[in-house]
Amino acid sequence: MIVTVLWLVLAAAGVVWELACRLSGGRWASLGTIGSALGSRLPGWIALVALWAFVGWHLFGRYTIPR
């Protein structure tokens, strides 16, 4: 239970930090900025697409409904 709450806190921290980065005027890199920088080169773009595809298949193709 504690670790489940910790996961939720981490997810919330990620969202809050992303918003803070976007409002920081470029002082801190947001996930969007990091993604753009990585995706501007072909190897980085392929890596991002592979990660995105893995997340999609893992989350929506292999989920197990808890009992």
Place this chain on the structure above:
Amino acid sequence: MLSLMATAPPNDTPDATPGAPPGRAMGALRGAGDAGAHHDGRARTRGLGAALGVAAAAFAWWSTGLRPFTATVYVAIGIPVAALVLVGPALRGVERRAADVAGRPPAPTHPLGVRSIFPWITLLAVVAGLEGAGLALGGRSNGVPTLSTVADHALAWHGMRFVMFIVWLALAWVPTLRPAWRRAEQVG
């Protein structure tokens, strides 16, 4: 509309100032025509965007209603992935070609110093540590669940799966379509 305006004699138009040079009136007309074309282009791209949004939502609802661990669901999820692999490189080139034609330098990229991404590295390290601990305990531990196990609780509802699927689609497709979108709006 634009071609009709361009062929009309300049001084036959009601708003052409008497005595004004014909070129000036034509310039004003051409400007109005360009603005109209931009407006049409924007309306057209918005209509296309709405149609794409509806199609994506319908596809997301259908995909997230499929049974997990089946070939059908793997293929369904593979469709947007395959489409991105096929179309993505071409769409990525749109902005670059537009910049080349206009003689603009390529868009500057943000200098990613370690300091500016340090909070993300810290967050990633905590996530990796927690995920590693969960996996080391078998991956289905109630005490230390993995991220996937926590996500499974949310994915139990079709509505939640639908929302998460839309977010997943948007994460890759919005940045991919954005340059082509802007270009289409500018061209009209």
